[in-house]
Amino acid sequence: MELNNNYRMNVDKLKLAIDNLIAEGTPILGVVAVVGTTEEGAIDYVDKIVALKDEYSKNGINFYFHIDAAYGGYARSIFLDEEYNFIEKAELKKIYREYGIFYNENINWPNDDIYNAFKAMKHADSITIDPHKMGYIPYATGGIVIKDRRMRNSISYFASYVFEKGVEIPALLGAFIMEGSKAGATAAAVWSAHRVLPLNISGYGKLMGASIEGAFNLYNYLKTKKSIKVKNTIVRVEPLTLPDFNMVDFIFNVEGNKSLESLNKLNQTLYDLSSVMTPNIYSNKFVTSHTDFSIEDYANSPLNVLRRLDIPDEEWSKIRNLTLLRSCVLSPFLNNPETFKIYIEKIEESITKKLALILE
Known part of the structure; x- marks a missing residue:
């Protein structure tokens, strides 16, 4: 799909593609937006895609909405105060000064498009994020967050030699992953890093800035x-x-x-x-x-x-x-x-x- 001059997804072209699929009678399974493309670091128009999804749902057409934030997801911490509330756009410059986020206080970041995209991330059905990228944590520490808890069953794998039947979470947490065995040390590394640097303006937010x-x-x-x-x-x-x-x-x-x-x-x-x-x-x-x-x-x-x-x-x-x-x-x-x-x-x-x- 053709991108705009900022190398973000062209939402008008996305709408045209969806309309063409509907006209053909082809189901739309899902749409994937990217927060931090690995080629250009671009932030797609998440808010506009959410609005598009809502518009179609009014007509009985729905699709799954996933955000690939493997690279750029940690940047959301720069928008969260120490109580993990999303900071209002009008307050950002002042708060950035208070926390010393930027040397140059006149830096034009974020613009409205970037701010609105990060604010709308909460509306996704699922989000992938890799701590081994902007989390500055050793490889490989990938992660996925899924809104609907029922979806865990579609990605579960029950190995009888590992798990006991009938045991509830958290004991069965290891069954709900999208790959096989993983090292516990990577999870410990993520936990430790997040304890040292909170996922808000006072921690990872300063590193992102x-x-x-x-x-x-x-x-x-x-x-x-x-x-x-x-x-x-x-x-x-x-x-x-x-x-x-x-x-x-x-x-x-x-x-x-x-x-x-x-x-x-x-x-x-x-x-x-x-x-x-x-x-x-x-x-x-x-x-x-x-x-x-x-x-x-x-x-x-x-x-x-x-x-x-x-x-x-x-x-x-x-x-x-x-x-x-x-x-x-x-x-x-x-x-x-x-x-x-x-x-x-x-x-x-x-x-x-x-x-x-x-x-x-």
Whole structure:
């Protein structure tokens, strides 16, 4: 399904897809929104999808609504006060100042779309969340929350050699999971982390705020930098979109290049020199991940950024794939402008050297 320029689900296109299925007589089993996409960190319009679901239900059409918040779900803690009440939008700036959430008090986060999406999460039928991502807890600690308790029976597995028949929860808690045996140490790690850092503005909220501001610092640096001079060549850099959360995607392109194949090759090679698989990883001052946007998955959503990089539309129709660099700004220290400055100077130096190797 085509996304909008913020790489969120296009709710109008969603409605059109549902209407077409209804017209065909095809049942709609469910809709999945994402809170923190793994490719761009985008926050889908949860509130608008909830409103759409309510609209259809009035006409006797219902569907299951799941939220994939595996990556971004922990960010909800930045909206909860110490009594776990959802903070009113008008109070956020004041409360953020009180708790020192952001260095830059003028940071434009969250906007209305992001705030409304997190506020509407409570209306989902189920939510997945992974503590081993933004919970900063060792892998693998995935979790799912289901609103209707009766659904546990559809995901249960009874092993007679483990469980005794007729025993009620919590003794049978281990039967209601979506996979086999799991280590108890991971559950203990989650419990311990949540005791140290509460899931509200005073705990994980501060950690989320630091990570978000670090991402904004990187985005603003890239947006201001615009290009890097490598010997006699100008290499442009373009961030994909303003972050919804703490993920920053960006693309390099040699000034004047109009070939999408050449652009992809440049970014792929830069990634090859900057991945966790490179030799002497600890001496590598710029480490990043990458991703690909294919026309099958993204339709024509990438055209906006390609046009900003002067890549003709027909190149997208021909190559049908875009390679980007992708950085999760997980460090809780890059929100500090002075610390960010120290790191970004080293990162820019490393990128420039790698680009010189590629272009020589």
